[in-house]
Amino acid sequence: MRDSDEINELLRPLARISPDEPGGRVGGARAQALFADIIAQERNTTTEAVLLRRPRRRGLGRRALLGLAASAVLALGVVLGPSLLGGVATSYANSAVEIHEEADTYVARIKNPYADERKFSEAFRSLGLNVELRVIPVSPSAVGEIVSLGGGITPVNVPIGARKEPADCDLTGSGCFMVVTVPAAIKGTPDAVHFELGRPAKPGESYENNHQPATRPGEPLAGVKVSGRTVDDVLGEVGKRGLSAEFRRVVVHEGGYTVEPLAADQVGGDWIVFKVIPAREGVVGLEVTAERQTGLEYAN
Amino acid sequence: MSDDTHRFEAVYRATYDQITAYAGRRCDSPQDAADVVAETFVIVWRKIDELPPGAQARLWVYGVARNVLADHRRSALRRQARHRDLDAEMADLYGDLADHSVERNAIAQAFATLPEDDRELLALLAWEGLDRREIATMLGLSRNAVRIRLHRARRRLSRALEAADVRFTPTDAVVSTGRSL
DSSP states (O other), X not given: OOOHHHHHHHHGGGOSSOTTSOOOOTTSHHHHHHHHHHHTSOTTSOHHHHHHTOGGGGTOSTTTTTTOOOOOOXXXXXXXSSOSSSSOOSEEEOSSEEEEEETTEEEEEESOTTSXXXXXXXXXXXXXXXEEEEEEEEOGGGTTSEEEESTTTXXXXXXXXXXXXXXXXXXXXTTOEEEEEEXXXXXXXXXXXXXXXXXXXXXXXXXSOTTXXXXXXXXXXXXXXXXXXXXXXXXXXXXXXXXXXXXXXXXXXXXXXXXXXXXXXXOOTTOEEEEEEEEETTEEEEEEESSOOTTSOOOO | OOHHHXXXXXXXXXXXXXXXXXXXXXXXXXXXXXXXXXXXXXXXXXXXXXXXXXXXXXXXXXXXXXXXHHHHHHHHHXXXXXXHHHHHHHHHHHHOOSOOOHHHHHHHHHHXXXXXXXXXXXXXXXXXXXXXXXXXXXXXXXXXXXXXXXXXXXXXXXXXXXXXXXXOOOSOOSOEEEEEO
């Protein structure tokens, strides 16, 4: 018999509204219309009488749910400020994050960086902000930083800030919080602003900032030249620092490249390293090719 | 605004996304899903005095939605004789999954052969992300009963999948893709 995880994995793609997608917008006009219609009803009316005045006429019709997607919020959020009827709320808090407005800026204090990642975006959406925030495990040099903006590789021109409270505190200790600031001007923009904020990784957890080199300041191979050297050479540097290595094969395409998993026993010592990335604590990933590639720009 | 309205607003805000998704995943047409969402929250409003505190509120609302959906399906069955063609057309417009892989269709067919209660249990885990304790609370069952029912549901699904010859392939075989130089 298949185990529970396997069955979940098989069934998740069957959901018409994916379990991973953010979705139904409680701040949207349809949700507000339904809310207004419901509370306008007397509580002691019969269901039939109430349903006669369902908000179809306000637009919650057959198209209302097209394109809606899911958001699995694990705990109730608390909205403060103006109500659903009286305009847009100005602050929101759930167990993961607390957001308030402050001088044309929304200030989001990350209460629990390890919370279900959907809770962060849910909080922004509740305030009418089309922001998708992911808090991802990263290598030490990227902790507390905005790791990507604009959905990975597409840059967007939005001044999103990140800082620690209190300043320069240690995020692995208690009483130290990440704070993200988002300009209120993005309110009402049609395209979602995606960004990723780095948090400390849990023991054994893989880093998700594995597009950033492991030779950046603050990383275990800081300042070491690796790009263009042989695998044997680079493994020497890796071993000297008490690290271990994994490998990924670089496949060059027109205009870019992809990396694929690669078993260590398939790699020759004379293969060429393109880049070394942080994989998880104590482990780096060597992105390699069997031969030097003209399509790759090796770092100096 | 009264306390009742505040309580309703809080629970509405906290669960609207999830209930729309829950209904959308289970209704064959968007208008049915819209009806289920609207009716669910009308009942929550009428019964706001019964709303349990804290995290249980969400499970209670799920329970209301499940009952509304069950009622809706009973009346939908009666309507189906009249509107079968239209229903099918709407289902096509709305219900198609983006991915039509052979394997996924086979999984969907195997899943569809299960009894309704089995499907609901497995879906609450896989789609809504509820755990067993939450499912037990929502359905008003003991945790042990949920464990046993889930075990049976998984066994039935496994057999159906075997009959359809579905093999499990992990989806995360590739480490990373698509970086520009």
